[in-house]
Amino acid sequence: MNRYPLWKYILIGITLVVSFLYTLPNFFGEVPAVQVTPVRTTEKVTADLMQRVESALKTAQIAPKGVSMDPRGVKARLADADTQIKAKDALQAALGPGYTVALNLLPASPEWLSSIGALPMYLGLDLRGGVHFLLQVDMPKALEKAAERYQGDLRTVLREKKVRYGGLNREGDKVVIKFRDAAQRDEARKAIEAAYAELTLEDSQSGAEFILSATLKKQAQVKTQESALQQNLLTLRNRVNELGVAEPVIQQQGADRVVVQLPGVQDTAKAKEILGRTATLEIRMVDEERMTNPSDVQAAVSGQVPFGAELYYERDGRPVLVKKNVVLTGEYITDAQPGFDNQSNQAAVHVNLDGRGARIFKNVTRENVGKRMAILLIEKGKTEVVTAPVIREEIGGGRVQITGMDSPQEASDVSLLLRAGALAAPMEIIEERTVGPSLGAENIQTGVNSTLIGFALITVFMVIYYQLFGLISVLALAVNMFLLMALLSMMQATLTLPGIAGIALTLGMAIDANVIIAERIREEIRNGNSPQAAIFAGYDRAWDTILDSNITTLIAGVALFWLGSGPVRGFAVVLCLGILTSMFSAVTVSRAMSNLTYGRAKRLTKVSI
């Protein structure tokens, strides 16, 4: 009666082997490495970059322990921390400012483990050190900015339709227009409604003034806020890229918040400075006269930039001489979206300018048909020519189409860049958690130590109290620990210090199932049952109890995961997973072991319990 069919043993065996394999990477530790990523998120990582990294290391006479490539970048493993820093300097010098070279730690487990996706557990910031920021996007400001743009737009519309008005001002996120009589107001309403369907218009009257106030419709407000958040996320991503952080996390949280996690960053002041920085976009005319003269370009490249012009480089490295005069700045851009050219069906970027921007743009394009116009992105004092298209005709209405894109992908990348130049709305840090690297290492040490000490104490107690069955229980508990670690490694769930505490706690609680079973078996023996029957009944009857008692803890764990944040969430994940693995290990695995021990004995007279 106490025998499992063969398939059950095989299943348990497979589970154990798999969980052992996936736990393995956690024991190898980490090796120092450098990680090379392109500064521009739009640039793809290619085998060519890998070759450049390899040859740069060769020139610097550094022998890497391995170079690998993934979609995010190229990673080179190195022998020790000294070579790591040497390699970083060598690579940064060889690759130039277009690439970020960051110090990183990579799992030291053998290649074949990584190739089956067996990775060490993902450590939270409290264990590896680093900065965690929670940023709040100032949404009212985003709406005010939108209203500011509409202010100009509405002025243009009214002027074009020749509607006379007394005053046009912004009050918060509202644009208020004053008129002398109701007829003019109605006319204005008609004009505005035709041009901007996304606005809600409201009439009111104060004294002799007829007032029309325009606000964004709810739907458009939500859209504005969403795109503000997306733009801020993208801007942050670009900036963090420059910080040289190996594995940054930048995520939206809720409707108006952004989480930024920078593992390994210690200089929080610098991180804050860079996150809060503003980037700008400029549109200027290309200095065609001098560009047509190769010697001028040559002179500029060698350092003699002609008067009234500036030298910048296009994204493919070609030099461009641009006039010093700024035509437009990014503030005039309200939106940029990828799309297609109506006539040629080529990929294109559609840029919307606000009222003032549209007027300026119209004048400039009218006067410069056939010439080139450069779109510059200025960030951290570095200026880059994003694109420099030829103006084909006068462009009015503030809708600008930039063609000449290679692919729809490039169009979408460029439109992202255009939007990503600056923050759409200011952000404020509302939560910060910084943990120094030494503290992180100490946290791991103390967490692991206390778990092992607790485990040892339980082992001693169980073996003394329940003898062989105690040993079986402890082995099952060890299996539970492996299963839990394997699951956490597979899921790459974030392990935090409370998470380690969760592992300890679930181990302490998991032994409960075995105690219930052991006590039941003892009781059955006391009641005069044969040892085999007692073992059978012990496992059988204990199952209901174990299930009931675990589900209540599971309810607590799930609620904690749902409502908890940060480190507490890490605890909740471990608690929930631990309950599931403990039910398997304490019941199925320990039963398999007792079956193997006692199940075959024909005449069992004594159970060591």
Added chain:
Amino acid sequence: MSLELFHLKRDIPFMRFARSTIFFSVAFIVASIVLLATKGLNLGVDFTGGTVLEIGYPAAANVAGVREHLAKHGYADAQVQNFGAATEVLVRLPVKAGVTSAQLSEKVLVVLRQADAKVQLRRVEFVGPQVGKELFEDGALALVVVSIGIMLYLALRFEWRFAVGAMFATAHDIFIVLGVWSLFQWEFSLTVLAAVLAILGYSVNDTVVVFDRIRENFRKTRSNNVAAIMDNAKTATLSRTVITSGSTLLMVLAMLFFGGEVLHGFALALTIGIVVGTYSSVLVASPITMWLGVSREDFIKVDKTESGAVV
């Protein structure tokens, strides 16, 4: 011969003491509520908002000196204390209107470096007042959700009287832990809250094991002596209750003594919770259930309908 702590020939008459155990429990709960109402909880920076800096000094730190130095530079409201080791100092600053966190922690560090250039920033935690409020609300909501969830589960699996009894016992544990936290004015942080929620799950877990046996006894015997049935169930499970609590306690105590300063509050709350929880599962939960009028019929009936449905 195997080792047995509780080899009992006769059932322990737990129920005879029901009145006094419940009296004590109610007295503890009332005392805890009074404490919570008057002294309240010493809410940590997670819930109130504010800034915490953990600073490492090369040698033992002069806490009073640090406090004075900060006060001189305009941080009179800073709380300074040792943290774990003599070389570690924890500086707590309340939320200041007009000063963003980003600036505050750096400014304080600059001031501290004036006094001792070798200080090391080990940890910064800043929580804005809005986030603190949300964390508090979420925590309270989690407590309520967990309680309702467990009540519902027990009412479905057992009977509503058991659910009420279990919840009473668990509320008793939670109130006592919170009461102790209030009495000693220990810092109530997010991790302590996590511990409180874990206690909630753990304590019910313990109670459920006893209830399970009571239910089994109800189905097995013909006796209508509820108190005797409950005494028998508790005696039979006593060994398990004590051993499980003991082994969980071993783990938690290891955490308390070797887990470092950050886990200290977490482990301490669990230690108290496990001890109180063990007491309440044996001595508090079932008297309530009995007084609510649970009887054998409640389970026999269920059995009949169940088997009827199957046939």
